[in-house]
Amino acid sequence: MKIGEVARSAGVSVDTVRFYERRGVLPSADRRPSGYRVFPASAADRIRSAKALQDLGFTLDEVVDALRAHDTGDATCASERWRLEAVVARLDERIAQLQRVRRNASGCLADCRAGCCRLVGEGVVKP
Structure with a gap:
């Protein structure tokens, strides 16, 4: 071909x-x-x-x-299972990392909605 x-x-x-x-x-x-x-x-x-x-x-x-x-x-499935286990472990770690980032972003958003914007203190936005 x-x-x-x-x-x-x-x-x-x-x-x-x-x-x-x-x-x-x-x-x-x-x-x-x-x-x-x-x-x-x-x-x-x-x-x-x-x-x-x-x-x-x-x-x-x-x-x-x-x-x-x-x-x-x-x-075989038995001899190669470790490969998929490694992928799942890597994905679990990435999911945990994303969950931490999301919690931080959600907290920051809640503070902004309450008038205590963390982004102002970080110099990202003007007060």
């Missing part, structure tokens, strides 16, 4: 296909004498798998590692 066909089939841009190839999500494509990349039909499925992992919260490096583990043929 040419790069444009892979991109259309996977629902991504040609630039995304090139990027994924550079980052190791896709193996390097063969080249025709004309220089055009030629990908196996499985490339679109691999891109969809990578996007699905990213949608779960995996970083691109984690996606590459997970796909490499799959490529060895040794990957």
